[in-house]
Every structure is written in C-alpha cells, then in structure tokens.
Amino acid sequence: MKKIIVIGNGMVGYKFCEKIRKTFDASRLSLTVYGEEPRPAYDRVHLSNYFSGATAEDLLLAPRSWYEDNDINLLTGELVTAIDRENRQIYTHKGKRESYDYLVLATGSSAFVPPIRGVERHGVFVYRTIEDLNQILTYGKKIKKAAVLGGGLLGLEAAKALLDMSLETYVVEFADRLMPRQLDDAASDILRMKLTTLGVNILLGKATKEIKGNGKLDGLEFADGTHLDVEMLVISTGIRPRDELAKAANLTIHERGGVLVNEQLQTSDTHIYAIGEVACYQNMIYGLVAPGNEMAEVAIDQMMGAKERIFKGFDMSTKLKLIGVDVGCFGDPFGSSDAVKPLVYKNENTGIYRRLNVTADGKYLTGGILIGDADDYNILHQMVQNKMKLTVAPEALLVKTSAKEEGGAPGVESLPDEAVICSCENVTKGQIQDMVRANENCTINDIKAQTGACTGCGGCTPMVSDLMKASLKSMGKLVKNNLCEHFDYSRQELYDLIKINDIRSFSTLIKTNGKGHGCEVCKPVVASLFASIYNEPAIVHDTIQDTNDRFLANIQRGGTYSVVPRIPGGEITPDKLLAIGSVAKKYGLYTKITGGQRIDLFGALLHQLPDIWEELIEAGFESGHAYAKSLRTVKSCVGSTWCRYGVQDSVSFAIRVEERYKGLRSPHKLKGGVSGCIRECAEAQSKDFGIIATEKGWNVYVCGNGGSRPQHACLLATDVDAETCIRLIDRFLMYYIKTAAPLTRTATWLNKLDGGIEYLKEVVVKDSLGLADTLEKEMQGLLENYECEWKRAISDPDLRSKFAHFVNSTEEDASLSFVDLRGQKMPAAWG
Amino acid sequence: MVEILNSLKSHQVLAEEVKVWYKAAPVDRFPIDGGACVKYKDLQIAVFNFDSGKEWYACQNLCPHKMQMILSRGLTGSCGEEPKVACPYHKRTFSLKSGECLNADEERILTFPVKVEANHVYIGFSR
Numbered sequence: 001m002k003k004i005i006v007i008g009n010g011m012v013g014y015k016f017c018e019k020i021r022k023t024f025d026a027s028r029l030s031l032t033v034y035g036e037e038p039r040p041a042y043d044r045v046h047l048s049n050y051f052s053g054a055t056a057e058d059l060l061l062a063p064r065s066w067y068e069d070n071d072i073n074l075l076t077g078e079l080v081t082a083i084d085r086e087n088r089q090i091y092t093h094k095g096k097r098e099s100y101d102y103l104v105l106a107t108g109s110s111a112f113v114p115p116i117r118g119v120e121r122h123g124v125f126v127y128r129t130i131e132d133l134n135q136i137l138t139y140g141k142k143i144k145k146a147a148v149l150g151g152g153l154l155g156l157e158a159a160k161a162l163l164d165m166s167l168e169t170y171v172v173e174f175a176d177r178l179m180p181r182q183l184d185d186a187a188s189d190i191l192r193m194k195l196t197t198l199g200v201n202i203l204l205g206k207a208t209k210e211i212k213g214n215g216k217l218d219g220l221e222f223a224d225g226t227h228l229d230v231e232m233l234v235i236s237t238g239i240r241p242r243d244e245l246a247k248a249a250n251l252t253i254h255e256r257g258g259v260l261v262n263e264q265l266q267t268s269d270t271h272i273y274a275i276g277e278v279a280c281y282q283n284m285i286y287g288l289v290a291p292g293n294e295m296a297e298v299a300i301d302q303m304m305g306a307k308e309r310i311f312k313g314f315d316m317s318t319k320l321k322l323i324g325v326d327v328g329c330f331g332d333p334f335g336s337s338d339a340v341k342p343l344v345y346k347n348e349n350t351g352i353y354r355r356l357n358v359t360a361d362g363k364y365l366t367g368g369i370l371i372g373d374a375d376d377y378n379i380l381h382q383m384v385q386n387k388m389k390l391t392v393a394p395e396a397l398l399v400k401t402s403a404k405e406e407g408g409a410p411g412v413e414s415l416p417d418e419a420v421i422c423s424c425e426n427v428t429k430g431q432i433q434d435m436v437r438a439n440e441n442c443t444i445n446d447i448k449a450q451t452g453a454c455t456g457c458g459g460c461t462p463m464v465s466d467l468m469k470a471s472l473k474s475m476g477k478l479v480k481n482n483l484c485e486h487f488d489y490s491r492q493e494l495y496d497l498i499k500i501n502d503i504r505s506f507s508t509l510i511k512t513n514g515k516g517h518g519c520e521v522c523k524p525v526v527a528s529l530f531a532s533i534y535n536e537p538a539i540v541h542d543t544i545q546d547t548n549d550r551f552l553a554n555i556q557r558g559g560t561y562s563v564v565p566r567i568p569g570g571e572i573t574p575d576k577l578l579a580i581g582s583v584a585k586k587y588g589l590y591t592k593i594t595g596g597q598r599i600d601l602f603g604a605l606l607h608q609l610p611d612i613w614e615e616l617i618e619a620g621f622e623s624g625h626a627y628a629k630s631l632r633t634v635k636s637c638v639g640s641t642w643c644r645y646g647v648q649d650s651v652s653f654a655i656r657v658e659e660r661y662k663g664l665r666s667p668h669k670l671k672g673g674v675s676g677c678i679r680e681c682a683e684a685q686s687k688d689f690g691i692i693a694t695e696k697g698w699n700v701y702v703c704g705n706g707g708s709r710p711q712h713a714c715l716l717a718t719d720v721d722a723e724t725c726i727r728l729i730d731r732f733l734m735y736y737i738k739t740a741a742p743l744t745r746t747a748t749w750l751n752k753l754d755g756g757i758e759y760l761k762e763v764v765v766k767d768s769l770g771l772a773d774t775l776e777k778e779m780q781g782l783l784e785n786y787e788c789e790w791k792r793a794i795s796d797p798d799l800r801s802k803f804a805h806f807v808n809s810t811e812e813d814a815s816l817s818f819v820d821l822r823g824q825k826m827p828a829a830w831g
Numbered sequence: 832m833v834e835i836l837n838s839l840k841s842h843q844v845l846a847e848e849v850k851v852w853y854k855a856a857p858v859d860r861f862p863i864d865g866g867a868c869v870k871y872k873d874l875q876i877a878v879f880n881f882d883s884g885k886e887w888y889a890c891q892n893l894c895p896h897k898m899q900m901i902l903s904r905g906l907t908g909s910c911g912e913e914p915k916v917a918c919p920y921h922k923r924t925f926s927l928k929s930g931e932c933l934n935a936d937e938e939r940i941l942t943f944p945v946k947v948e949a950n951h952v953y954i955g956f957s958r
Contacts, residue, residue, distance in 0.1 A: 485910070507864065507883070517864075517881055519908030520917035520924065543865030547904045547919035555919055559900055807867035807878070808856045814873070815835070815900045830897045 002029045004303070005090060005100040007080045007245065009035030011044055012276030012292035013106035014061045017072050020300045026071035029304075032098065033067070034090075035076045037129060040064055045289055048157045050133050051164035059130070083249040085269055102271055102303050105246060105259060106296075109239035109277040109287070114149075118211030123232045127158040136234060140165045143231035147171070147220065149208060151178040153320070155236035159200050160323045162234070170201045170230060172220065174237075177204060182318070182329040186346060187369045190353040194325045194372065197351075203228070239287055241278045254280040263310040265299040273299045286314055290423045297426070315385065315423075319370075319377040325351070328374035331367025331384035332357060340366050345398040356380070358394040365390060365397070378463050379412070386419050412466045413474070421467065422460040425452035432464060436471040444468060481741060484521040487514045491525055491667065491742045498526075499533050506544045524549070525742045528629055531665030532737050535785035537792050538628060538665075539799055548627035551803065552789055553609055558816060558827030561609060562602040563589070564626035565616050566662060569636045569654035569674070570597025579619035587612055590824040596633035596671065598624060603825055605812060610800050613790040622662070622788040629743075630665045631672070634658035635683065639676025639693070648693030650676035653722065657691070660726065663786045664733065667740040667749075671706075685713045688746040689729050694718075698725045702732055702760070705747035714750070714757040717765055727776060731764045734775040832898045839874055839891050839941050842956045846944035849955030858884060858950050866916065868892050868903035869954060876943060876954055877903035879927060881914055887945040888927035889954050894918040895938040902940070 004020070006013050017033060035041070042059040050059065057063075067074040079093040089099045111126035113119060123143075125136050140146065144167060148158045151173030162169040171178075177188030178195075192202050207223035211233060219229045241258040252260045252268040258280025265273050265281075275295040277287055286292060291314035301309040317330035335342045335357030345354040352372035358365055365383050370376065380397070382388070390397070391414075415421075417430035431451055435442055444465055448454050454461045481490040487510075489497065494513075503509045506526050510518055518526075523544035530541055538549040548554050553561035565580065580599055584591045587608055589601040604612055613623075626632060634657045637643070639650030654674035664670070673684030674691045683706075684690025690701040696719040704713025717728055740749040753759060762768040793799045805813045818825040844850065855869040855878065866879040875892035892900050897920060905916045907927075914927040924933045930940040944955035 486908075516911075517907065517909035517914065519910070519915070520906040520922055523906050523908065543862050544906070546906065547901075550904070555901075555904075802862070805868055806870045806875075807860050809870045811870065813875070813900055815832075815875075830899065 001027070002101045002303075003099065004029060004031050004102045004104060005098060006031070006033045006104040006106055007090070008104075008106035008108055008242075008276070008278070009033050009037070009041045009074065009076065010106060010108045010276065011041060011061065011289050012108070012296055013104075014041035015293045016104060016106060016275065016296040016300065017067070017070070018062075019297055020304075021070045021072065023300075024304065030073075031071070032073040033075065034078050034080050034092065035074070036079045037131070038077045039130070040067065040074060040076060042130065044128075047127075047130075047133065048161045048164070050130065051137070051161040056130050080245060083245060083272070085249055085272070088271060100271070102273065104299060105267070105272065105274040105278055106276050107242035107245065107278045109241050109285075111235060112238040112240045113235055114208075114237050116208055116211055118213065118217065119235075121211055121213045122216035123213070124211060124217055125232070125234050127154060127161070127234050127236050133161070136161070136232070137165070139232055140167060144168055145170075145230050146232035146234065147228060147230040148234045148236055149220075150236035150238070151175070151202065151204070152181065152236065152238070153179055153318075153322070156195070156200075156322045158234045158236050159195075163199060163323065167232075168201075169199065170203060170228060171195075172203045172206050172208060172228070174207055175204070178202065179327070182327075182333060183369055183371075184334060184355065186344065187353050187355065187371050190346065190348070190351055190371045191322075191325060191327065193348065194351040195323055198323055198325070200323065239277060239285070241280065241285060243278055246272075246274070246278070254283065258285050261311075263312065264302045264307075265295055265311055266302070273303065275299050281311060282313065284313070286316070288314075288316060288318060290314065291316075293424060294426065317367075317381050317384075319374050319381075326370065326372060326374035328370035328377035328381075329368075330377065330381040331365070333367050333369045335366060343394055343398055354398055356394065356397055358390075362394050363389055365394070378460065382415050382419050382421075386416050388414070388416070412463060413470045421463055422451070422453035424460075425455065427451045427453040427460075429467060432467050433471045436468055437475065440472065440475065442468075483525055483742070484519055486510060486516045486518050486522050489513070491529070492739055494526065495529055495533070495738060498529055504530070504534070506541065518544070520546075521742075528665055528667065528742070531630075532667075532782070535663070535665065535782045537787060537789040539789055539793055539802075542802065551606060551609060552623065552627055552793060553604065554627045556602055556827065557830055558818075559813060560603045560605055560816065560827065562600050562626075563604055563609070563612055563616075564594065564598050564600050564624040565621035566624040566658075567598045567633075568658040568662075569634060569651050571636075571651055571655060576619060576621070579616070579621075583612055583615050583619075586615075588825060590821070590826060594626075594633075597635050598626075598633060600626070603818070603827075605805070605816070607804050607810075607812070609803050610794045614794050617788070617791055617794065623790040625663055625789075628665065629668050630663060631658070631661040631670045634661075634672035634674060635687070636674045637676050637679075637681035639674075643676055645679060646676035646693070647695055648676055648698065650674040650682065650691075650693055653691065653698075654682070656722075657726070657729070660783060661729075661733065663789070664737075664782060666733070666737050668743050668745045670733070670746070686710065687713065689713075689732065691725060697721050700725055700728055702729075703746040703750040703757070705745055707745075709747075711747045711751075714760075716757075716761060728764055730779040731772050731775040732760070734779045735760075735763060735771070738775075738778075832893065835874075835893060836891075839893075842871075842874060842958060843941050843943065844955055844957035846955060848957070849944055850958055851956045852946065852953040853956060855952045855954055858947060858952055861952065864907065866903045866905065866907060868900075869952075871954065871956065875900055875903075877905075877916070878945065878952060878954065879903075879907050879914075879916060881907065884947075886914070887947060887952065888914060889943040889945045890916070890925065890927060890930060891941045893940075894920065894923065895932075895940060896921060896923045896935070 041061045080090050081093050082091040111128045146162050146167045147170035148155045149172050151171050159171050209223045210221045211217050212219045243259050246259040247253050259267050259274040261274050261279045267274050276292040298311045319328040339360050340357045343356045356368040415429050419429045524546045527541045527544045542550045584601050589603050592600050594600045634654045636651045636654030640646030671687045672689045673682040673687040675682040675684045676693050686704045686706045690713050692699045700717045701713035702716045705711045817828040853871050861867050869876045876889050877892040878889045880887050892902050907916050915924045917924045923935050925940050930942045946953045
C-alpha cells in the first residue's frame with residue numbers, strides 16, 4: 001500500500017484528496033494531510049462573502065467529518081518543518097516524524113508585502129486567511145475610512161469587503177490601470193467608472209512611499225507628493241509561493257520563487273510533487289483554482305501509474321463579478337501579435353465594454369475582454385479555446401449574441417465534442433452528450449452527480465442545461481417541460497386540456513389526465529389555471545392552494561398572516577387611512593407601507609382574518625390580492641393634476657388600469673406603473689407593464705422586472721391613446737397568461753420567447769397570429785367574473801368557518817409569541 | 832419547542848397498541864383531500880385525508896425545520912406511492928407513513944394512527 005503525505009490543506013490540497021479518494025480507497029493507499037491553519041480547507045475564492053454574512057463554517061469545502069468518512073488523516077494546526085528526502089520522512093513542529101512514498105507540496109502562497117516604510121504599523125493587514133479577515137473585521141469597527149493597496153483582482157475583492165463593512169473605501173494602484181494583468185486601458189476606465197458609482201474611490205498611478213502614523217497608521221504618502229488620510233490599509237499586491245520548506249530541502253526553486261516542476265508535476269525529487277500556487281511550471285505561477293485542480297489530477301495520475309496525462313499549462317481566462325460588476329477576460333486579452341486586430345464596443349452610459357481580438361483575415365477569435373455584461377463569456381471563450389472558425393462577420397460578435405436571460409448560449413450545438421464545458425471539473429461537451437444519449441431520462445442532477453459538472457463555481461450550469469436540451473432534441477426527442485411526476489404535460493398543455501374539456505376540479509383532472517395524488521408543485525399551478533380560465537375565487541379550491549391563497553392572506557414568520565387592502569394607484573382618502581389605522585389598533589397589528597404604495601398589516605391570527613376583513617370591507621376596501629399570483633398594484637406618480645411637470649393624469653389612469661385588472665390570476669404576480677411624464681417617478685419601466693405619459697398620449701412598456709434580476713421593460717407602442725393602450729395590455733397579459741411556464745415573471749417569459757420583443761410586438765400590436773380578438777374577448781370574460789374574494793368569504797358561513805386554528809376547539813395557537821419592535825410587535829425568533 | 836416534542840413522543844403509539852382513541856371531530860369538519868389541526872391535551876396534531884376521505888393520516892403539527900406549528904395548513908400529495916405533506920414555509924416534504932423528510936435533511940416527524948367510526952375521526956395515543 002502506498003503512503004502519500006500532502007502538505008497544505010487549501011483549495012488545491014483539498015481537491016487532491018477529493019479526487020484521489022474517488023478512485024483509490026483506504027485499502028489501496030493511505031493519505032495524511034497537514035494544514036497549518038486551524039480549520040480544514042475553505043473557499044478562498046469567495047472569501048469576501050465572509051463580510052456579507054457567510055460564516056467560517058459556510059466557507060468550508062467539506063466538514064471535518066468528510067475527511068474521517070474518507071479515511072483521510074487530517075492534522076490541522078500542525079506545521080511541517082522539514083523534509084528528510086534521503087529517508088523519505090517529514091518532521092512537524094510538534095517533533096513528530098512520518099514517512100512517505102510520495103510527498104505532495106500544496107503549500108500555496110502567502111500575501112506579498114512590499115517593503116514600504118511603515119508597513120509594520122497597527123491597522124495594516126493582508127487579505128488572505130480567515131484569521132486576516134477576523135482582524136480586519138475587528139479593527140474596521142473602530143474606524144470610518146480605509147484603503148486597499150493593489151487594484152488587482154484580489155484587491156478589488158478586498159475593496160468589496162471594506163464596502164460591506166460600510167467603510168469609506170479607497171483603492172490605490174501603482175499601475176495606470178485596474179487589473180493590469182487582465183485589462184487594457186479602456187476596460188479599466190469603464191470598470192473604474194462603474195466602481196466609482198458604487199462607492200469605491202480609485203487612485204491610479206500612485207507609488208506609495210510611506211505608511212504614515214504614530215503606532216497606528218493615519219495616512220499614505222505617495223511618491224508624487226500627494227497624501228491620503230486613511231485609518232486602515234489592506235495590502236493586496238500579489239502573492240509569494242510558500243516555497244521555504246522546499247528550499248530548505250534543496251529542491252530546485254525558480255529565481256523569482258516557486259518550486260520548479262516538470263510536466264508530470266514532479267519537483268527535482270521524483271518522490272515529491274508540487275501543485276497549485278507553490279508550483280512553478282515553465283516560468284509561470286498559476287494563481288487560479290482551475291489550473292490548480294488540473295495539476296492535482298495530473299499529479300494523481302502520474303503517482304498512481306497512469307502516465308499519459310501531463311500538465312500542458314492552463315488557460316488563464318476568467319469570469320467573475322467584482323463588487324457586482326461583470327468582468328470577463330479570455331484567451332489573449334491584449335491581442336499582442338500583429339496578425340490580430342481588436343474590435344471594440346464601448347458605452348460609457350451603460351458601463352459596457354467589449355473588446356474582441358480577431359485574426360487579420362477575420363476568421364478566428366483569439367481573445368477578449370468583457371466589462372459590465374459578461375453573459376456571452378462562455379460561448380466566446382469556447383470559440384477561442386476550440387479555435388472555431390467564425391460563421392458570422394466579426395463585427396456581429398460585438399453585439400450581445402442574445403438577449404436571452406438564462407444563458408441562452410446560442411451555438412452550443414456548434415461546439416466540438418472535446419470543448420471543455422466545465423473547467424473546474426474538466427467535463428467536456430462529449431461526456432455530457434454521451435450521458436444524455438445513453439439515458440434519455442437523465443436529468444441535470446444526474447449529470448452533476450456523475451460528471452461533477454456545475455459543482456465547482458457553477459458558472460457552466462446554463463450551458464450544461466442548454467447542452468442537455470440540444471442533445472435530446474438532436475435525438476429527435478421532444479424536450480418536455482412536464483409539471484411534475486403527476487402530469488406529463490406542460491402548464492400550457494394543461495391550460496388547453498382544462499379549457500377544452502371544461503374541467504372544474506383537481507380530482508377530475510388528475511383522474512383523467514394525471515396520476516397519484518398531486519403535490520405542492522402541480523396543485524397550485526392547477527389552481528392558478530382554474531382561476532385564469534374561469535376566474536373563480538381562490539377559496540373555492542382551497543385545498544389545492546398554497547397557504548396564502550388558501551387563507552387569502554400572506555403567511556409570515558410565527559404562523560400569523562398579513563393583510564393588504566387594495567389602494568388603487570396609491571390614492572387614499574384621510575377617512576380610509578383612519579379606517580386602516582383603527583383596524584390595526586384594534587387587532588394590535590404591525591403596520592408598514594409596502595413597496596407598491598399600499599399598507600400592510602402584520603400579525604393577524606387565522607381566526608381574526610374574517611373579522612378584520614369585515615371591518616375593512618365595511619370601510620370600503622377590497623382584497624388587495626397581495627397573497628396571490630395575480631395583479632398586485634399599479635403604482636403611480638401624482639401626474640398633471642398637481643405636478644408642474646406632468647403632461648397626463650397618471651393617477652386617474654393608474655386607478656382605471658388597476659380597477660380593470662384587479663384579481664386577474666396569472667402564472668406569477670403582476671405589477672404595473674403609470675408615470676405622468678418622462679421623469680418616470682412611478683418607475684413604470686421596472687414593472688410587468690408600464691405606461692408613461694407623452695405630450696401626445698402614452699408609451700407602453702412591457703416585461704420589466706425589479707427583484708433579484710432587475711430588467712428594464714421593453715417599449716411595445718408609442719404615443720397611443722388610453723383605449724389603445726388598454727387594448728394592447730389586454731392582449732399582452734392574456735397572451736402571457738396562456739403561454740408562460742408556472743411561476744415565470746413576464747421578464748423571464750419574454751427572454752425565453754423566440755424572437756423576443758420584436759415577435760411579441762408582431763403578435764400583440766400587429767396581430768400577426770390573428771389572435772387579438774380572441775385574447776381581448778377572453779380577457780373581457782375574466783374581468784366580468786371578478787368578485788372580491790374576501791367579500792365572498794365573510795358572507796358565506798361555511799367558508800368563514802375554515803378560518804380556525806383547531807378543528808375541534810376555538811382556542812388560539814398557544815405557541816405564538818411576539819416581542820416589541822420600536823413600539824410595535826414582531827414574532828419571536830424562529831428555530 | 833423541545834418540551835412539546837418530548838410530550839408528543841410520550842404520546843406516540845403503534846396502531847395495534849393504542850390505549851386512547853381520541854374522538855376528534857365529525858368527518859365533515861375536515862376539508863376534503865386536505866388537512867386540519869386537532870387539539871389533544873396540550874398537543875397539536877395535523878390530520879389529513881386523501882381520496883375524498885377514504886385514507887386518513889395524522890402527524891405532529893410542528894415542522895422541525897423552523898419549529899413552526901404549521902403542517903396542517905400544508906399541501907398534501909404523493910411522491911411515488913408515499914403520501915406526503917409539504918410545509919407551507921419552505922416546502923420541506925414529509926412522508927405521512929414513516930414521518931421521514933423526503934427532500935432535505937430534517938428530523939423525522941411523529942405520526943399517529945387514525946380511524947373513522949360512525950362519521951367521526953379518532954386519533955390513537957398511548958395515554
């Protein structure tokens with residue numbers, strides 16, 4: 001049995017363990033790992049998450065138990081102090097001695113600290129380990145202003161950490177541009193502009209002469225005589241390989257640091273391998289995780305006797321989000337040979353920069369830089385990696401290849417089989433295709449489990465998913481978007497089935513067209529379909545509704561509900577305000593203004609809901625449908641009635657539109673907005689439908705979104721009158737309701753719609769499918785069926801009796817408990 | 832919540848060894864193909880029926896994920912042959928036969944025997 005010792009338990013050292021144990025269990029080789037840090041390997045790539053809430057536990061690549069389960073002897077907090085090459089033994093600082101057959105150096109690197117005067121002062125830190133972060137966090141609590149020395153990739157990560165700590169943040173870079181190794185001047189300019197708007201102050205071309213202060217630092221002095229007052233400095237000016245142990249053992253070291261390795265990753269001693277940032281291969285230190293992982297795999301093959309696989313260097317392309325800004329850099333970003341000409345697109349308004357280096361004959365892409373929007377990174381990178389001949393004019397690539405949200409990745413079919421789709425785990429297109437071809441029922445989770453694709457950085461997930469669908473399609477298989485195990489139909493197919501067969505209950509539907517008892521996925525979808533087809537109140541189908549629709553209120557932490565009465569357009573009389581106030585006071589509800597210009601009342605017990613609504617309805621309110629996948633609000637600005645800039649009466653129009661579509665059930669929630677002039681104070685362009693006043697009428701926008709993936713709405717029609725505007729929205733909404741997948745907002749629906757907004761305009765405005773009449777009539781039918789669900793619920797004793805915590809007692813739930821929050825109540829912390 | 836769970840455990844029993852059949856409520860008080868919550872002493876029990884009242888199940892009302900008294904308001908369904916309930920909060924699903932969590936690493940929930948006699952629902956306890 002072979003005995004392997006790994007020195008270093010960082011990301012690459014961990015990958016070595018994971019990969020070797022996958023093939024060789026404890027009966028074939030014994031594995032011991034020494035790590036000098038107190039905890040097992042953690043994710044250094046996402047270190048700045050530590051500042052935005054992640055714990056040290058969250059960052060671990062695997063818990064300590066994983067090492068035990070895999071028979072890996074992990075010794076953390078123990079430093080290897082010497083290697084006795086002759087006897088193949090190592091010594092630790094605890095005086096322990098252990099022999100090996102193979103030794104793997106995965107000691108990584110440490111932060112390089114330049115020899116600047118004053119670098120020893122209090123308040124100067126490096127950004128490398130969790131211990132460093134803890135010190136930065138503690139020190140940062142006492143101060144307001146901090147700087148990062150170094151505007152490279154890691155330096156900008158560190159700047160994000162300072163921003164997360166709410167510090168006034170500066171980045172000081174010696175070179176004339178940010179990320180000098182990855183970006184050109186123009187890209188750096190754009191990135192700098194974007195980062196400046198996000199609150200990072202950037203100083204370029206600054207050579208730091210001295211770190212000033214008395215004990216602790218209070219400022220930086222630069223060679224040009226200028227000065228910057230800061231109270232903390234984080235140094236991130238590069239890395240130094242941790243080669244001291246190798247040096248002491250007389251292994252060959254590169255003159256600028258790093259243990260020399262050959263293509264088998266052997267050092268000058270054939271029993272000692274070096275991988276990751278400590279290894280120097282052909283004058284190069286690879287400071288990224290993906291090449292480190294590749295080294296780990298090559299070293300394993302070599303050690304265990306599979307000699308074919310060697311290390312041939314590694315592509316240093318990278319895509320990341322720096323402080324929320326996309327940055328991608330692939331192939332040869334600078335186009336450094338004469339035979340290559342750069343094409344450049346730059347938009348300072350949107351902060352987008354796109355540089356593509358193309359061979360002089362215009363046939364091949366050799367590399368490039370993407371700032372602000374790197375959605376096309378995967379496909380462009382693949383085109384370079386696989387030396388694919390361009391099939392379009394190179395200029396066409398300057399425009400984003402597709403406006404599709406979910407990766408879109410057009411041309412995934414055109415990639416060669418050996419294209420590496422997942423670079424973290426080295427999975428090729430061919431491997432994924434073979435899996436799908438061998439088993440047409442294979443899911444993305446099967447692909448993940450079997451190949452490891454998508455399990456590293458996750459960046460390849462959209463491509464893997466596209467590839468899976470493309471492979472199925474090429475086999476002549478229909479790619480079905482089945483709802484769940486109970487129905488072999490998509491939402492759109494079920495819509496038609498229910499409508500054509502006039503099905504009115506879930507039990508009928510599942511008996512005739514499905515199997516089993518249904519589930520939490522299909523039941524609410526079917527309920528939503530019934531509502532979108534017949535516009536019956538949700539409460540009729542209460543047991544297939546999610547809890548919000550079942551009890552016509554929004555469930556909150558602790559088991560209570562919140563209540564939102566409709567306030568169309570956000571306009572409310574003082575009397576109605578008083579009515580809401582008195583209800584809130586009577587039932588002890590926490591009140592808050594919502595983002596949609598309404599008032600939310602929190603903390604209502606289930607049995608109180610009908611009583612609360614009885615009073616609200618008495619005061620003239622209706623259900624606000626805040627609990628439903630349906631129209632929520634139509635936000636408005638005050639418009640021409642009061643505003644000196646307004647050109648149309650936006651409030652009246654918003655009220656009209658909200659009254660029209662209230663209660664309209666849809667695949668997901670719907671939000672609208674009406675602005676009275678071009679200033680757009682109602683933020684209508686972030687809504688599912690937005691209407692903006694012009695001198696001549698209204699501009700109609702559709703498919704905008706706020707939330708986690710904000711997206712501007714697209715212009716559907718210009719300068720239309722109010723009647724046309726409503727007709728267009730009728731058609732648009734109905735078309736969406738009939739064709740969208742479950743829980744898909746209009747923005748995502750549009751992104752997936754073949755032909756995008758131009759196609760939608762054809763259908764909705766130009767009526768290219770001849771559907772306009774039908775859509776308008778169907779909408780009219782739904783709107784005529786509207787009734788306030790709460791009015792129905794309180795006036796029907798059977799429905800009303802459903803609002804009780806117990807079926808056999810009128811008592812309240814004794815487990816509820818509240819605490820005080822600025823004079824109102826809130827639920828006690830949960831488990 | 833730990834006390835609640837311990838108390839629940841001390842009341843749990845196999846169908847063949849029930850000591851107390853608690854008469855909870857008439858069948859028509861329960862929603863068809865849905866759930867409701869029954870109070871027994873200080874315990875909260877979620878009771879569900881499938882197939883328009885032909886099959887009945889009972890389990891603890893407490894979801895072990897965030898310790899919320901909520902399962903009776905969850906959507907019921909099946910996973911293969913296994914009847915299940917989904918917690919409304921974060922959609923953890925539990926088998927109503929074994930009590931095991933089907934889609935996450937959560938504690939198993941306690942289940943209780945149910946019978947219907949003379950149009951009333953009874954839940955079985957050890958005491």
